[in-house]
Amino acid sequence: MLPAYRTVKQVSEIKLEINKSLFLGYASPAETEEAALTFIQDIKKRHKEANHNCSAYVIGQHGQSQKADDDGEPSGTAGRPILEVINKSAVKNAVIVVTRYFGGIKLGTGGLIRAYTKAAVDSLDAAIIVEKQLHTRLVIEINYHLLGTVENQLRLKNYPIESKEFSHIVKIIALARKGDEDKLLQLVADCTAAQAIVQPIGEVYLDGFY
DSSP states (O other), X not given: OOSEEEEEOSOEEEEEEETTEEEEEEEEEOSSHHHHHHHHHHHHHHTTTSSEEEEEEEESTTOOEEEEEOTTSSTTSSHHHHHHHHHHTTBOSEEEEEEEEOOSOOOXXXXXXXHHHHHHHXXXXXXXXXXXXXXXXXXXXXXXXXXXXXXXXXXXXXOOEEEEEESSSEEEEEXXXXXXXHHXXXXXXXXHTTOOEEEEEEEEEEEOOO
């Protein structure tokens, strides 16, 4: 897994009018190809009266799955420009749909490429690009009298606490950015006098925050 990758934070919607044609741009995060296809179909259903619903997506941290669809526009004038915007922005796990309501004035090949490119760029800008950073999830087992100390130290050093479980002991699940696990281990050992048990239990991507 990559230590970090760029993606979009949220679903966006933008609107452009170019030579009387209305362009509506939508961008969304999509962890899988199925999620991207579902988003595309949802937009098509929402705008079933539109002349075109053109789209592209890039799935996988290495961009392993990519697809562009002109949806009836001249070949290479819509889907490919949208896909190029995604790739030039270096975002992954993202899908963009650009809907067009034809206004009666033909834009020509160059005009279509520029229009779909602008709609895709604006859609990405509105969706906000974030960096996903790989983190290790670690479970910290401690006695109750150490809870306050460990929590305070984790927060001071910006290690997020995902959850806490209380039984005969306390189990804290904390997150350390990939490569920083040893620092967290040392922090916990220092503040508990080596009385804690710490074990990794998986990995997860989070928005970059420190």
